[in-house]
Amino acid sequence: MTGVIIMTGPRSKFLKVKCGDCGNIQTIFDRTNIRISCTVCGATMATPKGGKAEIKGEVLGRVDTDLEQGG
């Protein structure tokens, strides 16, 4: 039996990525199996590569899901 165990933990993270086309800032999980498009203009923001997301836009930083910062 072959399979991939997907674990959520410190090795996975969310990234803030800015669309190179329209400047929309979107939160993208750094592991994906699907292509991620900008919700505003539809440009490709990340493509799957070996189970990881290859970011096409500008990475602004990491989103810490433990610390939610309001406003």
Ligand SMILES: [Zn+2]
């Ligand atoms: Zn866009």
